[in-house]
Amino acid sequence: xxxxxxxxxxxxxxxxxxxxxxxxxxxxxxxxxxxxxxxxxxxxxxxxxxxxxxxxxxxxxxxxxxxxxxxxxxxxxxxxxxxxxxxxxxxxxxxxxxxxxxxxxxxxxxxxxxxxxxxxxxxxxxxxxxxxxxxxxxxxxxxxxxxxxxxxxxxxxxxxxxxxxxxxxxxxxxxxxxxxxxxxxxxxxxxxxxxxxxxxxxxxxxxxxxxxxxxxxxxxxxxxxxxxxxxxxxxxxxxxxxxxxxxxxxxxxxxxxxxxxxxxxxxxxxxxxxxxxxxxxxxxxxxxxxxxxxxxxxxxxxxxxxxxxxxxx
Amino acid sequence: xxxxxxxxxxxxxxxxxxxxxxxxxxxxxxxxxxxxxxxxxxxxxxxxxxxxxxxxxxxxxxxxxxxxxxxxxxxxxxxxxxxxxxxxxxxxxxxxxxxxxxxxxxxxxxxxxxxxxxxxxxxxxxxxxxxxxxxxxxxxxxxxxxxxxxxxxxxxxxxxxxxxxxxxxxxxxxxxxxxxxxxxxxxxxxxxxxxxxxxxxxxxxxxxxxxxxxxxxxxxxxxxxxxxxxxxxxxxxxxxxxxxxxxxxxxxxxxxxxxxxxxxxxxxxxxxxxxxxxxxxxxxxxxxxxxxxxxxxxxxxxxxxxxxxxxxx
Numbered sequence: 001x002x003x004x005x006x007x008x009x010x011x012x013x014x015x016x017x018x019x020x021x022x023x024x025x026x027x028x029x030x031x032x033x034x035x036x037x038x039x040x041x042x043x044x045x046x047x048x049x050x051x052x053x054x055x056x057x058x059x060x061x062x063x064x065x066x067x068x069x070x071x072x073x074x075x076x077x078x079x080x081x082x083x084x085x086x087x088x089x090x091x092x093x094x095x096x097x098x099x100x101x102x103x104x105x106x107x108x109x110x111x112x113x114x115x116x117x118x119x120x121x122x123x124x125x126x127x128x129x130x131x132x133x134x135x136x137x138x139x140x141x142x143x144x145x146x147x148x149x150x151x152x153x154x155x156x157x158x159x160x161x162x163x164x165x166x167x168x169x170x171x172x173x174x175x176x177x178x179x180x181x182x183x184x185x186x187x188x189x190x191x192x193x194x195x196x197x198x199x200x201x202x203x204x205x206x207x208x209x210x211x212x213x214x215x216x217x218x219x220x221x222x223x224x225x226x227x228x229x230x231x232x233x234x235x236x237x238x239x240x241x242x243x244x245x246x247x248x249x250x251x252x253x254x255x256x257x258x259x260x261x262x263x264x265x266x267x268x269x270x271x272x273x274x275x276x277x278x279x280x281x282x283x284x285x286x287x288x289x290x291x292x293x294x295x296x297x298x299x300x301x302x303x304x305x306x307x308x309x310x311x312x313x
Numbered sequence: 314x315x316x317x318x319x320x321x322x323x324x325x326x327x328x329x330x331x332x333x334x335x336x337x338x339x340x341x342x343x344x345x346x347x348x349x350x351x352x353x354x355x356x357x358x359x360x361x362x363x364x365x366x367x368x369x370x371x372x373x374x375x376x377x378x379x380x381x382x383x384x385x386x387x388x389x390x391x392x393x394x395x396x397x398x399x400x401x402x403x404x405x406x407x408x409x410x411x412x413x414x415x416x417x418x419x420x421x422x423x424x425x426x427x428x429x430x431x432x433x434x435x436x437x438x439x440x441x442x443x444x445x446x447x448x449x450x451x452x453x454x455x456x457x458x459x460x461x462x463x464x465x466x467x468x469x470x471x472x473x474x475x476x477x478x479x480x481x482x483x484x485x486x487x488x489x490x491x492x493x494x495x496x497x498x499x500x501x502x503x504x505x506x507x508x509x510x511x512x513x514x515x516x517x518x519x520x521x522x523x524x525x526x527x528x529x530x531x532x533x534x535x536x537x538x539x540x541x542x543x544x545x546x547x548x549x550x551x552x553x554x555x556x557x558x559x560x561x562x563x564x565x566x567x568x569x570x571x572x573x574x575x576x577x578x579x580x581x582x583x584x585x586x587x588x589x590x591x592x593x594x595x596x597x598x599x600x601x602x603x604x605x606x607x608x609x610x611x612x613x614x615x616x617x618x619x620x621x622x623x624x625x626x
Contacts, residue, residue, distance in 0.1 A: 040411035041354060041418055071386050077408025081433045091404040095390025098353035105354055120394045 002303065003185040007032045007198020008047045009064040009232045010224050011191035012054035013289045015125075017299030018189065019055055020292065024124035028181040029055075032193070033110070033129045034137040034166050034201035035148045039089060040078075042097040043104055046149075047198065048114055048129055049096060056121040064232065067092040086154045111175045128181060130202040131172040137197060139164045148197060157234030161241040164196060172205045182211045189302045190221035192287060194235045195254040196242070203258070212258050220302050221259045222287060223251045227267040231288065247271060252280045261307030263287060263298075281307030315616065316498040320345045320511020321360040322377040322545045323537050323602070324504035325367035327615070328438075330608030331502065332368055334616065337437035341494040342368075345506070346423070346442045347450040347479050347514035348461045352402060353391075355410040356417055359462075360511065361427055361442055362409060369434040377545065380405040399467045424488045441494060443515040444485040450510060452477045461510060470547030474554040477509060485518045495524050502615045503534035505600060507548045508567040509555070516571070525571050533615050534572045535600060536564045540580040544601065560584060565593045574620030576600060576611075594620030 002022055006015050006029050015029045032047045046065065053059035053067060060066045070090035079085040089097070096117065103113035109132040118127050137148045141159045151157060182188070193199050203209055212219060228246050230236045236246035244250040248264045248271040255262065256278045264271065265287040272282040283305045289295050315335055317328050319342050328342045345360045359378065366372035366380060373379045383403035392398040402410070409430065416426035422445045431440050450461045454472045464470060495501070506512050516522055525532060541559050543549045549559035557563040561577045561584040568575065569591045577584065578600040585595040596618045602608050 040415045042411075067390070071384055071404065073384050073404035074387065074407040074411065077380070077405040078412060081408065081412050081430065083412060091384065091386035091407075092390040094387040094404075094407060095394065098355075098387065099391060099394050099396060102353045117394065 001181065001184045002027050002187050002189065003181050004029045004189045004191050005193075005199055005202050006030070006047070006051055006191040007193030008035070008050040009193075010289070011047070011193035011198060012050045012059070012064070013295055014189070014191035014222060014298065014302070015051055016054050017289070017295030017297075018303070019125050021296050021299045021303065025126075027125040028185075029125060029127050030130055030178055030181065030202060031127060032198040032201050033131065034135045034169075035197070036134065036136075037147065037149055039087060039097070042094075042101045043110075044089065044097050045100070045110070045114075045129070048127065049093070051127055052096075052114070052118060052121060052123065055118075055123045055125055055127070058121070066090050087149055088153070109175070111177050126177070126181065128175065128177050130178065130208075131205050132175055133168065133172045135169050135172050135201060135205075136167040137164060137201060138167050152234055157237055161234075161238045163242070166201045166204050169201065169204045170206065174205055174207045174211075178205075178208075179211065182208075182215065185215065185217050187217050187303065188212070188215070188219040190219065190255060190259060192222040192224035192231070194224060194230070194233060194238075195251060196235070196238060197233075200254075209258065218261065218305075218307065219259045220261045220263065220305050220307070221251070221255050222263045222298065222302055223248055223265070223268075225251055225268070226265040226287060248282075249274045249278070252278045256280055260309070261305050263302060263305060276310055279310050281310050283307075314494065314497045315340050315500050315502065316494050317342045317502045317504050318506075318512055318515050319343070319360070319364055319504040320506030321348070321363040322506075324360070324506035324511060325363045325372070325377070326602045326608055327502070327504035327535060327611065328364055329367050330602070330610075330612030331616070332438050333605065334609050334612045338439075340438040341498075342438060342440050343443055343491055343494065343515060344440060345511040345514050346444065347448045347482075348510070349447065349449075350460065350462055352400060352410070355407075355414045356423075357402070357410050358413070358423070358427075358442070361440065362406070364440055365409075365427075365431060365434060365436065368431075368436045368438055368440070371434070379403050400462055401466070422488070424490050439490070439494065441488065441490050443491065443521075444518050445488055446481065446485045448482050448485050448514060448518075449480040450477060450514060451480050465547055470550055474547075474551045476555070479514045479517050482514065482517045483519065487518055487520045487524075491518075491521075492524065495521075495528065498528065498530050500530050500616065501525070501528070501532040503532065503568060503572060505535040505537035505544070505602075507537060507543070507546060507551075508564060509548070509551060510546075513567075522571065531574065531618075531620065532572045533574045533576065533618050533620070534564070534568050535576045535611065535615055536561055536578070536581075538564055538581070539578040539600060561595075562587045562591070565591045569593055573622070574618050576615060576618060589623055592623050594623050596620075
């Protein structure tokens, strides 16, 4: 069993690469839910949806989120009624939120609802929310405390992040399914998702770090930074805002106590010694995922990379 | 102030005729809510929506319900997930249900939520649900007890109705807004809606008949039956199933204790004496509404008809 920890865009593509090269049923993806929100009474789980849509072949390939060939007529009607429309929920996407919300209202946990949705989409992998309790990433900015969607979608990440926190993470708990998946893992892959906004919340669910420390299997991270930039999203800007550099050393520092190896892009080969000085072995390869061949190639490397045990210098 | 009692299709067209010939703000429409349902957690009010969409010029002119130029992508996605799709909720329509459900969750009564929706649509008439409490029409059939939507939409009214009831009508109460509208009415028009499924529930809200009896203003009904058939919907079939005839006499009997006059179509002129024998004055005219001129003509007749007081024979 391979366990991936993933957020949205990059995480979903990495998960898809793993899904394509592994046998059916061999992959479990533990997904960030700290971006989740309630939208007009419906439970919306952006990262879970992106992972599900990606594994099911439904994802909009251009955006990397939402459903392909999407329309926005319900949202347009809300706009006609004078409601804000910056949060782009498509019509097909709405179908999923309606069904998830109904399952939750019927007493399903988010874990159970997600498994039911995946089953109906014919996904032969296990997709698990990091926890069933609501957790909310909040970003303090000069404009006030924002939700992730307000920061990232409404303001397009253009406002300075002063600090961030995961609200209610103290109330979160590991589900049985997450615990079981981690204990049965032969390898754990931290996908190239945002370490602050996506992987950070997962690692902050009380008890999760402890389990990772206790496991004997290799834990490999794939860096989301290439050449000082994030492939997508506000990561690089946010790292700088928060006083980190957008470098492999920063990524390695985020994960140094947990991972055995970090996969970084050729463009950052010169940083490998600095990363290794933190006790994290490196594999230098192409980490840019464009098209199925590259997803699969990166997945194979993440599955085969056997990091040497390095001393922390 | 003119008050109309209305259901969906025929009621909405009659309301539109009245809206077009009256001054802005002069019309109040009290609408059946016994067809309302909860659909994937959203409150759906088919008759209120039909009236609102019709007055706002948004209605699908072909169906007489739903929004014009509608798409069904959210529903299609639910179908993709294996959910039933016989209840045709369109994407634009969904926008309204999302907003209404949010307003209700925020503590609005259905009356307040409806007024807010109408205000945002620029409707210069008052649209009131018959009550704020949920009431549900149930139809007993050989296939069991069905909701109105199961009977009318899922089975297309093709199953025999054995009896019907308005569940929880005993818990319904007149809103202040309905009471105020009725007391300020200079005329009440019972629209050509289904007397059993649409007007029946309105008249059954405890206290409403008492107020109608106490009012001095004329109460005029427009018959939904023309030549032994209903213009639309399961009315004629249902009347026969339940042992009534699909005749003007049946309609007059439903309303005889309340209305002063009944407007019937030329095709049924020969029934006028039978209706008048029940103490209900008649006006014979064209009641078929096809296009704005006919809506307005019928509205003008309903507003001008001054029925003679007839003895019950």
